[in-house]
Amino acid sequence: MQNRRETLKHSAVVAGLLATAGFPQFAYAAFNKAAFDAKSVQDSAKAAGATSIAESKDVTITGPDIAENGAVVPLGASTALPGVKHLMIMVEKNPSSLVAMFHVTDAVEANFSTRAKMGQSSDVYAVAIMNDGKALWAKKEVKVTLGGCGG
């Protein structure tokens, strides 16, 4: 027969196990989960520390006009402006718009390329977050013939 004291003890053990086992995917403090969970371009930029958002000709997004395969869309973001903190690549109509966030340091050029998955034709954005909290963006439309998310 289990009395109240034993029940409490077992609960404490279970709680302890849960706390130590944890959820490994949430263990990285550095990972900006809020920015990646945000659904829209504006929300992601805000979660990454942007205070104001404006279009800029000094930020460039590179990508194809038509992507045959949405699973592999080559996208690049670059800027020649000084004082850039982060460069982000976003796809507006993806389930979460933020694809990648690059941290710019003095030792690397603010010019990055990668490949992204796109669920459907959408505008893609390059967003530069400046040291003073301003976000500058540029966009480009990419048409996708075959979606690359889900299926």
Add this chain to the structure above:
Amino acid sequence: MADPMRIRAQSSGDKATVRVLMSHEMESGQRKDASGKTVPAWFIQEVTAKHNGKDVFSAEWGPAVSKNPFLQFAVKGAKAGDKIAVTWKDNKGDTRTDEATVS
């Protein structure tokens, strides 16, 4: 353990262009398997690079980066013979580092 990365670092002028191909499933967490269950997300979250042992580059990625991701960046001041090491870490805690010499 994941397969090795393919890294090519080429110097041009006062910088080196680094191209990396990683081998990773990059599961988006949106797909469903044959029985209709959602396949859990499994993707590279953090990518960092070192130039001769000094941190120069870091990035955070979401699940929308393609399978077997490609990455290109340029390191200022890297010369032929310098070492570029690239590390990734995925959301399951797996990690891998590979090194290449700038040519």
